[in-house]
Amino acid sequence: MNQTHEDTRVTDYALGELDAAARAAFEAELRESAELREELAGIESTLRALREEIGTTPKVALDEPRRERIRQELASATPRPKSRLRAVVFTAVTATAMAAGALVFVRSEGRAPSVTAVDRVASKYEKGMLGPQPTAAASAATGSKAKVDQERQAEGQRFQREAYDSFQDNPFIRVATDPRSTFSVDVDTASYALIRRHLNDGQLPPKGAVRIEEMINYFSYAYPEPEGDRPFSVSSEVGAAPWAPQHRLLKLGLKGKHVAPADVPGTNLVFLIDTSGSMSDENKLPLLKRAFELLVQQLDAVDRVSIVAYAGSAGLVLGPTPGNDKRAILSALDRLGAGGSTNGGQGIELAYKMANEGFVKGGVNRVVLATDGDFNVGVTSQSDLVELVEQKAKTGVFLSVLGFGSGNYNDSTMEKLADKGNGNYAYVDTLNEAKKVLVEQATGTLLTIAKDVKIQVEFNPSEVAAFRLIGYENRVLSHQDFNDDRKDAGEIGADHTVTALYEIVPAGRGLAVPGTDPLKYQTPGAPTGAAVKGELGTVKLRYKQPTGTESQLIEVAVRESGVTESSDFRFAAAVAELGMLLRDSPYKGSASYSEVVRLAQSGELDERRRELVDLAHKAEQLRR
Amino acid sequence: MQDGAAHWVMEALSRYEAALLRYATTLVGRSLAADVVQDTFLELCRAKREQVEGHLAAWLFTVCKHRALDVGKRERRLRSLEEAHVDEIPDSGPVSKLERREAASRVSAALAGLPEREREALVLKLDGGLSYKEIAEVMGLTPSNVGFILHGALKRLQREIVGEAEVPVRAAGRTS
Numbered sequence: 001m002n003q004t005h006e007d008t009r010v011t012d013y014a015l016g017e018l019d020a021a022a023r024a025a026f027e028a029e030l031r032e033s034a035e036l037r038e039e040l041a042g043i044e045s046t047l048r049a050l051r052e053e054i055g056t057t058p059k060v061a062l063d064e065p066r067r068e069r070i071r072q073e074l075a076s077a078t079p080r081p082k083s084r085l086r087a088v089v090f091t092a093v094t095a096t097a098m099a100a101g102a103l104v105f106v107r108s109e110g111r112a113p114s115v116t117a118v119d120r121v122a123s124k125y126e127k128g129m130l131g132p133q134p135t136a137a138a139s140a141a142t143g144s145k146a147k148v149d150q151e152r153q154a155e156g157q158r159f160q161r162e163a164y165d166s167f168q169d170n171p172f173i174r175v176a177t178d179p180r181s182t183f184s185v186d187v188d189t190a191s192y193a194l195i196r197r198h199l200n201d202g203q204l205p206p207k208g209a210v211r212i213e214e215m216i217n218y219f220s221y222a223y224p225e226p227e228g229d230r231p232f233s234v235s236s237e238v239g240a241a242p243w244a245p246q247h248r249l250l251k252l253g254l255k256g257k258h259v260a261p262a263d264v265p266g267t268n269l270v271f272l273i274d275t276s277g278s279m280s281d282e283n284k285l286p287l288l289k290r291a292f293e294l295l296v297q298q299l300d301a302v303d304r305v306s307i308v309a310y311a312g313s314a315g316l317v318l319g320p321t322p323g324n325d326k327r328a329i330l331s332a333l334d335r336l337g338a339g340g341s342t343n344g345g346q347g348i349e350l351a352y353k354m355a356n357e358g359f360v361k362g363g364v365n366r367v368v369l370a371t372d373g374d375f376n377v378g379v380t381s382q383s384d385l386v387e388l389v390e391q392k393a394k395t396g397v398f399l400s401v402l403g404f405g406s407g408n409y410n411d412s413t414m415e416k417l418a419d420k421g422n423g424n425y426a427y428v429d430t431l432n433e434a435k436k437v438l439v440e441q442a443t444g445t446l447l448t449i450a451k452d453v454k455i456q457v458e459f460n461p462s463e464v465a466a467f468r469l470i471g472y473e474n475r476v477l478s479h480q481d482f483n484d485d486r487k488d489a490g491e492i493g494a495d496h497t498v499t500a501l502y503e504i505v506p507a508g509r510g511l512a513v514p515g516t517d518p519l520k521y522q523t524p525g526a527p528t529g530a531a532v533k534g535e536l537g538t539v540k541l542r543y544k545q546p547t548g549t550e551s552q553l554i555e556v557a558v559r560e561s562g563v564t565e566s567s568d569f570r571f572a573a574a575v576a577e578l579g580m581l582l583r584d585s586p587y588k589g590s591a592s593y594s595e596v597v598r599l600a601q602s603g604e605l606d607e608r609r610r611e612l613v614d615l616a617h618k619a620e621q622l623r624r
Numbered sequence: 625m626q627d628g629a630a631h632w633v634m635e636a637l638s639r640y641e642a643a644l645l646r647y648a649t650t651l652v653g654r655s656l657a658a659d660v661v662q663d664t665f666l667e668l669c670r671a672k673r674e675q676v677e678g679h680l681a682a683w684l685f686t687v688c689k690h691r692a693l694d695v696g697k698r699e700r701r702l703r704s705l706e707e708a709h710v711d712e713i714p715d716s717g718p719v720s721k722l723e724r725r726e727a728a729s730r731v732s733a734a735l736a737g738l739p740e741r742e743r744e745a746l747v748l749k750l751d752g753g754l755s756y757k758e759i760a761e762v763m764g765l766t767p768s769n770v771g772f773i774l775h776g777a778l779k780r781l782q783r784e785i786v787g788e789a790e791v792p793v794r795a796a797g798r799t800s
Binding site for chain 1: 633634637641642645646658659661662665666669670731732735746749750751755756757767768771772774775778779781782785
């Protein structure tokens with residue numbers, strides 16, 4: 001796509017932000033163009049004026065009491081342990097109390113210590129990976145000692161829960177206020193496996209770890225195969241919302257086309273494996289090795305496998321090797337041992353280099369990062385890493401992340417990496433899960449068939465008073481982003497199913513909309529001729545081909561089907577209901593664990609779905 | 625306590641306090657800026673050096689920004705409860721009218737009149753000495769967005785300061 005926009009290189013050049021090559025090219029242009037020289041002179045004189053202005057501003061500095069406060073904090077501060085959530089929480093709270101004890105002269109206004117800023121930074125740090133996560137100390141330290149003592153415990157608990165995240169359930173939105181809902185698809189499933197590990201360990205998962213869309217998408221549903229050359233099909237079903245009998249539930253389903261393994265031109269996989277000391281646990285490296293052995297059985301001569309380890313010094317364990325040379329691959333695997341500290345920065349560069357060397361044109365080219373989350377990038381900053389991953393994704397090498405082990409502090413870091421790398425993020429807690437991710441869904445996990453898939457639903461005011469998107473909280477897009485092809489969104493792999501649920505408050509029955517008041521100054525606008533009865537809304541999807549830059553549009557109208565709900569529908573509703581209970585969602589209504597079990601069991605259960613029933617029972621016991 | 629660590633944080637303090645104070649002032653006004661900056665360095669005391677090193681500036685400005693946003697929000701809420709002070713609520717961005725009036729020179733007046741995003745990026749660039757990439761981290765943008773915003777800001781300022789009726793705009797074709 002050829003886009004014309006303003007050329008910012010004059011500014012980039014004046015600010016020293018062009019790299020050597022671009023600078024040389026720009027200087028060559030400068031010599032040719034008087035117009036350009038004039039523009040540069042203008043920018044430079046503006047910059048000079050600004051710098052003078054800043055230079056003449058009186059030198060400001062922090063006052064002495066505040067400096068002293070910082071010195072005291074330094075005296076009492078103990079360095080925070082690395083990537084262990086609970087330890088971090090308690091250290092922070094204890095040190096806060098200690099610091100506050102020494103704090104006699106702080107302001108008398110007595111502002112209540114606030115945690116919101118820290119929460120926001122915390123979530124940004126998880127999502128944006130800017131570096132270490134700030135603690136509660138700074139916010140709380142400005143309050144009085146009594147205040148801190150009083151709120152210490154509550155805050156401690158809050159942090160323990162919230163350091164994972166700080167997202168709220170999507171609220172109900174009135175169609176009169178905003179009839180549209182826009183979000184990016186998400187095929188990650190890690191949250192479900194994380195919840196399973198917590199429940200099997202006899203504890204309720206932290207609410208922030210419960211991402212309902214990832215729970216729903218952990219399961220596959222029977223959706224039709226796409227027709228023609230479309231990469232995926234779109235279908236919908238409407239039924240009752242079990243936890244709010246007066247509300248309706250809309251289930252949207254996408255299914256990626258099936259690609260027979262023989263039709264995949266070839267698979268070039270580079271395993272980037274964390275072999276740091278913490279990976280030696282039975283449920284980490286040994287589990288990965290067993291799963292990997294299973295995957296290798298599926299590969300043949302056209303495929304390539306490389307293995308790069310990172311720990312202390314990054315090392316090439318196996319260069320690109322044909323997939324049928326199983327002996328070489330398996331013996332390289334055997335050589336992997338855990339030990340040393342992590343330096344992922346060099347490892348990832350080496351992995352991408354191998355991916356280039358073994359590049360299979362038109363095939364699957366992917367770096368698979370396997371780690372327990374101690375991803376230390378060494379000299380490179382975290383943002384450089386995200387940028388690298390993003391940039392490599394554009395060259396056709398995608399990144400997938402497999403998370404292992406417990407105490408997985410970097411849950412969101414890994415989600416972010418996979419997200420930027422057009423990949424998937426899965427959490428592997430058992431060999432079964434490893435099989436599901438690496439073997440059974442090998443094509444889905446690995447072969448991307450559509451990228452930047454965005455969904456926009458416009459609801460019909462004649463039928464819908466308000467709606468609420470269940471889950472996808474961190475995938476919500478602004479409405480303008482839907483048609484903006486520069487905005488990145490989620491990917492769909494072969495055979496993947498993506499499911500989204502909307503809870504709907506029907507129009508014209510005088511029902512209250514939870515959490516919102518009716519408008520005082522407006523009545524709903526005039527519906528168009530298209531706003532006919534019986535049509536709930538229109539679903540629009542945009543997607544790009546895996547290597548494309550321009551999006552294509554699909555539009556489908558959604559209607560009440562008038563038949564009883566399918567067992568898939570009831571099962572998806574059960575999963576959502578379980579998620580709402582675990583999140584203690586404000587919208588859970590009459591939700592109950594027994595209803596989750598009843599709904600799930602109303603259809604046929606395979607092993608995977610039976611497990612959900614089992615987890616619902618466990619959660620119910622823990623709740624008591 | 626290790627003297628080395630103390631030295632490191634205090635060194636960061638003397639290097640960045642002025643820029644952070646001015647940055648916080650653009651976000652929450654002068655009266656609250658010192659608290660925000662103090663809190664930012666309290667955070668730094670608790671961070672591990674090796675995790676901050678290499679992107680210290682971006683880290684400091686990010687923490688400062690979030691702290692400022694939070695303090696600013698609470699302050700506005702408090703003030704809106706006291707009707708007597710309603711007219712002190714910033715009306716267009718956090719730089720208050722009063723402070724804008726104080727801005728004596730044409731340059732600082734032009735700077736204060738910039739859209740918030742442009743002013744923020746400029747302060748981070750010229751005062752904080754941050755690179756595009758670091759600004760991108762602080763503001764949650766991409767580095768090329770930052771270039772675009774700064775370019776727009778400089779063009780606008782040039783028009784304001786130089787009083788040029790028209791500053792030429794060139795377009796370049798780019799493949800994306």
